[in-house]
Amino acid sequence: MRAIKRSPAGDAMTDLILDLFRVNNLTLTWGDRLVAPxxxxxxxxxxxxxxxxxxxxxxxxxxxxxxxxxxxxxxxxxxxxxxxxxxxxxxxxxxxxxxxxxxxxxxxxxxxxxxxxxxxxxxxxVQGLPIEEIKTAGRLIKALRKKLEQEVSADA
Incomplete structure (x- = not known):
């Protein structure tokens, strides 16, 4: 079977999404440990x-x-x-x-x-993480969420 080639932006977004999955899992574990008491x-x-x-x-x-x-x-x-x-x-x-x-x-x-x-x-x-980079990441994730919400709504 031949794989369809992703664009460079598609590859970058795939890497980001995989990292988001990992960060989500780590965030939930971090939060669970924090509030368990x-x-x-x-x-x-x-x-x-x-x-x-x-x-x-x-x-x-x-x-x-x-x-x-x-x-x-x-x-x-x-x-x-x-x-x-x-x-x-x-x-x-x-x-x-x-x-x-x-x-x-x-x-x-x-x-x-x-x-x-x-x-x-x-x-x-957040120590050592520049606030502007945090804000930029937040804007990117919000834009991605909006696009995904539109796509999910269109498929429903």
Whole structure:
């Protein structure tokens, strides 16, 4: 079978994507270890962060959309967080079945504790990395995400 030749930019993007896979896995492991003493995982911490960062209480489907995650996986994690008293469900005035996910006081305290652990670690991690390069990488990843979102939407 003959392979189709990639362009030089295609080769560079392939290398970047492979590195993104590796960085994603390492980031999740790093985050898991960081918040494990709080009874969290990276996934649970990420969902707590999405709740904190939202303008208002949202249903699970909206949280999943904002995170670019699978709704069923987010639902499972939110159920676990509710079981542990970190979130609760409130009635949604706009939808009978899609309850709103709300952080409890315990959830907010746990999230705040995670951020207190995170701040010194992230400050240490960025040592020696020029801020302009970090910002450039962020812009590139956002542009890649936008293109991938368009492609996925077109294929749906």
């Amino acid at each position: 709080l009874g969290l995982t990276s996934a649970r911490w990420q969902i707590l962060g999405a709740i904190v960062g939202a303008d208002r209480a949202q249903p699970v489907a909206w949280l999943a959309r904002d995170l670019g995650a699978n709704r069923q996986n987010v639902q499972r994690i939110v159920n676990d967080l509710a079981h542990e008293g970190l979130v609760t469900f409130e009635l949604n005035p706009h939808h009978r079945r899609a309850h709103l996910v709300v952080l409890t006081d315990k959830g907010l305290k746990t999230y705040d504790a995670a951020i207190r652990l995170y701040a010194p670690k992230i400050n240490s991690l």
